[in-house]
Amino acid sequence: MTLTQKNGQARENRLEKALTPKRSRLEEFWVLFRKNRLAIAGLVIFILFFATALAGLFLTSGQNPVFDPAQIRLQEKLRPPLSKPNLDTLLPVEVPRLNRYLFGTDELGRDVFARMLQGSWVSLTVGFVAVGISVFIGIFLGGIAGYFGQVLMKLDHILASVLMAAGIALIVVDRLLPGILILILTGALFMFTVRAGKIARGRGKAAGSGLLEINIFSVDTLIMRIVDIMICFPSFFLILTVVALLPASIYNIMIVIGLTSWMGATRFVRAEFLSLREQDFVAAAKALGVGNLRIIFRHMMPNAIAPVLVSATIGIASAILTEAGLSFLGFGVPPPHATWGNIIADGKRFIFDAPWLTFIPGIAILVVVLSFNLFGEGLRDALNPKLRERH
Amino acid sequence: MEQNRLPLLSVQDLKVYFQGDFDTARAVDGVGFEVFSEEMVCLVGESGCGKTVTALSLLGLVAVPPGRIAGGKILFKGQNLLDFDESDFQKIRGNQIAMVFQEPLTSLNPVFTIEDQIGEAIKIHKHVDGESLRERCIRLLQDVGIPSAAERLNDYPHQLSGGQRQRVMIAMALSCDPDLIIADEPTTALDVTVQAQILQLFRTLQKKRALSVLYITHDLGVVANIARRVYVMYAGVIVEQGKTGHIFGKARHPYTQGLLASLPTRSKRGQRLYSIPGSVPDPALKPAGCPFHPRCPHVIENCRSRFPDLCDYGDGHLARCPVLFNQKQD
Numbered sequence: 001m002t003l004t005q006k007n008g009q010a011r012e013n014r015l016e017k018a019l020t021p022k023r024s025r026l027e028e029f030w031v032l033f034r035k036n037r038l039a040i041a042g043l044v045i046f047i048l049f050f051a052t053a054l055a056g057l058f059l060t061s062g063q064n065p066v067f068d069p070a071q072i073r074l075q076e077k078l079r080p081p082l083s084k085p086n087l088d089t090l091l092p093v094e095v096p097r098l099n100r101y102l103f104g105t106d107e108l109g110r111d112v113f114a115r116m117l118q119g120s121w122v123s124l125t126v127g128f129v130a131v132g133i134s135v136f137i138g139i140f141l142g143g144i145a146g147y148f149g150q151v152l153m154k155l156d157h158i159l160a161s162v163l164m165a166a167g168i169a170l171i172v173v174d175r176l177l178p179g180i181l182i183l184i185l186t187g188a189l190f191m192f193t194v195r196a197g198k199i200a201r202g203r204g205k206a207a208g209s210g211l212l213e214i215n216i217f218s219v220d221t222l223i224m225r226i227v228d229i230m231i232c233f234p235s236f237f238l239i240l241t242v243v244a245l246l247p248a249s250i251y252n253i254m255i256v257i258g259l260t261s262w263m264g265a266t267r268f269v270r271a272e273f274l275s276l277r278e279q280d281f282v283a284a285a286k287a288l289g290v291g292n293l294r295i296i297f298r299h300m301m302p303n304a305i306a307p308v309l310v311s312a313t314i315g316i317a318s319a320i321l322t323e324a325g326l327s328f329l330g331f332g333v334p335p336p337h338a339t340w341g342n343i344i345a346d347g348k349r350f351i352f353d354a355p356w357l358t359f360i361p362g363i364a365i366l367v368v369v370l371s372f373n374l375f376g377e378g379l380r381d382a383l384n385p386k387l388r389e390r391h
Numbered sequence: 392m393e394q395n396r397l398p399l400l401s402v403q404d405l406k407v408y409f410q411g412d413f414d415t416a417r418a419v420d421g422v423g424f425e426v427f428s429e430e431m432v433c434l435v436g437e438s439g440c441g442k443t444v445t446a447l448s449l450l451g452l453v454a455v456p457p458g459r460i461a462g463g464k465i466l467f468k469g470q471n472l473l474d475f476d477e478s479d480f481q482k483i484r485g486n487q488i489a490m491v492f493q494e495p496l497t498s499l500n501p502v503f504t505i506e507d508q509i510g511e512a513i514k515i516h517k518h519v520d521g522e523s524l525r526e527r528c529i530r531l532l533q534d535v536g537i538p539s540a541a542e543r544l545n546d547y548p549h550q551l552s553g554g555q556r557q558r559v560m561i562a563m564a565l566s567c568d569p570d571l572i573i574a575d576e577p578t579t580a581l582d583v584t585v586q587a588q589i590l591q592l593f594r595t596l597q598k599k600r601a602l603s604v605l606y607i608t609h610d611l612g613v614v615a616n617i618a619r620r621v622y623v624m625y626a627g628v629i630v631e632q633g634k635t636g637h638i639f640g641k642a643r644h645p646y647t648q649g650l651l652a653s654l655p656t657r658s659k660r661g662q663r664l665y666s667i668p669g670s671v672p673d674p675a676l677k678p679a680g681c682p683f684h685p686r687c688p689h690v691i692e693n694c695r696s697r698f699p700d701l702c703d704y705g706d707g708h709l710a711r712c713p714v715l716f717n718q719k720q721d
Binding site for chain 2: 150152279280281283284285286287288289290291294299302303
């Protein structure tokens with residue numbers, strides 16, 4: 001090989017490398033996300049909040065916690081933030097950590113800082129678990145409505161779905177045995193109709209099969225009308241009713257908030273799927289012999305997930321608000337356990353004497369919710385391919 | 392010699408209708424054609440004549456409800472594909488019949504790398520995984536002429552040019568060594584130089600891999616370039632079929648003649664280009680008799696009422712116009 005040829009080849013190699021910038025989607029996303037200062041601020045606050053909540057979980061629990069949210073000191077009630085405890089009247093175990101009431105004390109002399117720490121974990125888990133439940137239901141129902149929406153339901157399908165709903169309802173209200181029996185019956189019915197359908201197709205029409213051939217409505221109609229019904233309920237009052245019926249616990253509240261907030265995610269996923277379904281790459285995947293479930297979960301879901309994630313971050317904020325509202329009304333997490341909402345509720349009677357009792361948790365809720373909203377909007381901008389083109 | 396061989400794919404009197412609210416669109420209305428193994432066959436026709444619907448129905452991809460296979464047979468290796476259910480079709484798709492789509496940009500999934508997309512069909516049909524799957528993907532990319540294939544594997548579709556994307560689509564179609572490739576206007580979205588490259592690629596791949604290709608296009612230049620036999624489609628029916636030389640040399644159907652006359656050539660320089668008057672009929676409101684008669688210069692009374700049969704000119708050349716056939720006999 002001559003020298004000029006070598007030079008030429010070297011130049012070619014260089015050219016090729018320069019022409020193909022290797023940037024993964026994550027890097028690309030990060031470059032775009034970093035430009036949005038507010039979103040970065042939201043992310044930082046979110047990380048701080050997460051760390052605080054985790055720390056709070058460990059620092060306020062156990063036999064002898066570092067910050068004891070339940071320690072009552074009646075002689076030290078309604079102390080302002082940063083005040084020093086009166087060491088003469090306190091037992092050694094009652095002295096707060098750092099020798100200061102960072103956020104003051106409430107009407108029972110409990111350390112508000114310790115109570116806020118304990119409450120931050122509740123807020124975090126309520127946000128994530130509730131939104132997790134609602135996004136899971138939303139993706140499942142929205143995916144079915146969007147992809148299989150045009151499939152028409154026949155009489156036996158409707159019978160089976162009604163039975164299935166009844167079974168699940170029975171299990172939810174703690175009638176396990178009849179619930180499971182009905183679910184098994186539903187499965188058997190499904191198997192039977194599928195088999196019978198195959199046989200009937202092979203043999204021609206059987207007597208009475210005409211009734212099963214009538215198309216009643218589509219899957220899409222069924223799911224989206226259930227969504228409409230759920231949206232028609234004023235969901236906060238629905239939550240109040242359910243919470244009043246169920247035993248009060250953090251987990252019940254998370255589940256109830258999740259079960260009453262999946263409609264938005266369902267509509268989102270359905271809308272995304274309706275447009276994705278007509279895309280050529282779905283047809284191309286079908287033409288390669290990819291099965292329906294694989295198309296839904298591997299090919300369409302990653303394309304549909306970005307807007308859902310964005311609405312989920314904003315949903316976390318609203319779940320935290322809902323929990324705070326419930327606690328404020330006294331329907332939330334039961335009393336000895338502190339949450340930001342019930343600290344405000346307890347403090348509202350002393351709003352003129354001890355404004356820190358309402359303002360500090362109020363500002364904390366404001367900051368966390370705002371940071372989630374900003375982060376969610378930053379995500380939406382960075383994940384939106386149309387905005388990416390501009391870059 | 393073809394009469395002795397069994398065709399790889401034989402479509403007989405295929406009818407695909409779409410049910411509207413008020414009328415039925417007869418998109419494909421009795422199409423019949425054959426593809427023999429290791430043969431490149433072209434299906435030509437203008438937009439809306441039912442080419443794509445024909446292609447989709449070969450893979451069972453016509454959406455039912457609105458669509459309906461109203462009749463006919465699709466014999467692939469002697470089996471009637473119309474008797475297949477969904478799971479049988481999934482085994483055929485990509486594995487024995489593969490398809491290359493028109494728009495390479497939208498036919499690739501934007502969130503997956505090239506390797507994921509090429510490897511998917513191999514994983515599903517051949518159960519290959521890991522390092523050997525990677526090697527196979529690299530070899531496929533090399534076969535379709537993508538430079539530095541190994542580096543390209545981790546690229547996303549938006550990082551490739553249009554021609555490269557179409558090459559990736561072709562690599563995906565080839566991934567499981569199918570017997571038949573259906574190419575649905577694969578060069579329409581590309582510019583002319585890239586188009587020529589892709590056509591060249593199809594020709595070499597077809598020779599090298601002994602493929603059968605059903606190439607669907609509206610571009611007569613492409614047809615002359617690559618096809619061995621041609622089917623001309625109009626309003627859901629085949630109006631003329633034959634070897635490429637016959638069709639381009641002695642077209643026997645007025646529609647084909649019109650198409651050829653409207654090609655720009657050097658001898659027609661400076662003249663106004665010919666165009667067939669009128670436009671393709673709405674598939675729901677097709678004229679009775681010969682579907683081409685409202686636009687035909689040779690129309691006679693019989694054309695308005697009677698659907699024409701195929702007239703045999705010998706050597707596999709058939710045309711659906713008895714008027715010209717009888718004129719020639721006289």
